[in-house]
Amino acid sequence: MGQETLNQLTKKTSTGTQDLGGLVKQLVAAAQPLEGKMNGAGKQAFDAFKSNVDNITAALNAGMGRIAEGQSGMDTAFHTGDTEMADTARKNDGGADFDGAKFGKR
Template sequence: MKFDMGETTLAVLGKNTAGSSDDLGTLIRALVQSAEPLEGKFNGAGKATFDSFKLRADEITAALNSSLASILGGQAGMDEAFGTGTQEQSDNAHKNMGAANFQAARFSG
C-alpha cells in the first residue's frame, strides 16, 4: 500500500479546520434562532430538551470548539512530524550518498 500526500496537505487542512471552528458557533446560534418560532409548540420532554439546548448553546459551542482546537493541535503536530521526517530522510540520503564508494561498485569487463 502506498501513501502519498503533498507537502501542504496538512497545512491546508489546518487552515480549513480553523475556519470551520468560527463557522460552528455561528451555525449553532443560527439553529437556536431559526427554531424560536417553534418554541411554543413543544410540550413535555421535547420542550425540556429544546429549552436545555437553547440554554446550553454557548456551552455546546465552547465544547465543540475545544474539540476542534484539539483536532487542530493534532493536525499541526502531524504536519510538523511529516516535515521533520521529510527533511531527515533527505539529510540521511545525502549523508549516505557522500559516504558511498561508487568506485567499488563498478564492474569491469
C-alpha cells in the same frame, strides 16, 4: 502527501470550527418560532439545548481546536522527518562506493 497538505487541512479545520459554532447558534435561532408551540419532553429538551448552546458551542470549538493542534503537530513532524531524511540521504550518499557496483569488462 504534499508538503502543504497538513498545513491546508489545519487552516480548513480552523475555519470549520468557526462555521460549526455559528451553525449551532443558527439552529437555535431558526427554532425560535417553534418555541411557543412545543410541550412536554420536546419543550424540555429544546429548553435544555437552548440554555446550553454556549457550552455546546464552546465544547465543539475546543474539540475542533484540539484537532487543529494535532494537525499542526503532525505537519511539524512531517516536515522535520522530511528534512532529516534528506539530510541522512545526502550524508550516506557521500560515503557510498558506487564504483563497486559497476558491472563491466575489466
